[in-house]
Amino acid sequence: xxxxxxxxxxxxxxxxxxxxxxxxxxxxxxxxxxxxxxxxxxxxxxxxxxxxxxxxxxxxxxxxxxxxxxxxxxxxxxxxxxxxxxxxxxxxxxxxxxxxxxxxxxxxxxxxxxxxxxxxxxxxxxxxxxxxxxxxxxxxxxxxxxxxxxxxxxxxxxxxxxxxxxxxxxxxxxxx
Numbered sequence: 001x002x003x004x005x006x007x008x009x010x011x012x013x014x015x016x017x018x019x020x021x022x023x024x025x026x027x028x029x030x031x032x033x034x035x036x037x038x039x040x041x042x043x044x045x046x047x048x049x050x051x052x053x054x055x056x057x058x059x060x061x062x063x064x065x066x067x068x069x070x071x072x073x074x075x076x077x078x079x080x081x082x083x084x085x086x087x088x089x090x091x092x093x094x095x096x097x098x099x100x101x102x103x104x105x106x107x108x109x110x111x112x113x114x115x116x117x118x119x120x121x122x123x124x125x126x127x128x129x130x131x132x133x134x135x136x137x138x139x140x141x142x143x144x145x146x147x148x149x150x151x152x153x154x155x156x157x158x159x160x161x162x163x164x165x166x167x168x169x170x171x172x173x174x175x176x
Contacts, residue, residue: 006150006172007031007063007112013171018059026091028084033059052101054139058092059108060084076113078120081147082127085109089129089143102139108164111147116156120147124156148172 011020011031018033025032035057041050062084064076092107107129129143144161146168148154153172155165 006148007061009171009174010061010110010112010168013167014059018057028062028087029060030063031061033057033061035059053103054101055103056096056105057108058088058095058105059110060088060091062109062111064111064113075115075117076111076120076147077117078123081111081120081124081145084111085127085129085143085145093131093141096141098133098138100138102133104139105141106144107141108144108161109146110164110168111145112150113147114149114151116147116149116154121156125158127158128160 007030011022011033014020014033018035020031020033022031037053037055039053039055041053042048043050088109089107092105096102096105098105124145124147127143127145129141131141133139133141142160143158144164145158146161146164147156148168149156155169157165
């Protein structure tokens, strides 16, 4: 399966809960998905509000099929993956403003590549970003990463991205 067919199937699996946008997406990403949840808790009446709870998730999609210049020796390098991770992390954090009701914001990067450099696979698992706001009282942010190799069907994630592996492999298994 090529990258375009695979990424369309992944979009479909995210569309149930996320707002997926493929138009006007800032480079180098081909699509973005946004999930926002707001909950309020009251004590007997609405005037006695106990808590506001906001939870966000920003997902960035990258496919190397559109960018032929990013591949070294025909495979995606760890330098390029790290660069994409930093861009996604900064972009995701720029979209939030933590306050007393902010619970968490997750930033997720899904990369589809024809081939992944063998040296990169061990390094992908070590990519980790985490930020706590005011010692956790204003919430936290964490980073999840999934890299899918379209030529072999291999999926590699960082530590926090392991739950994504099941979603992506199931959606791509249905496509095959």
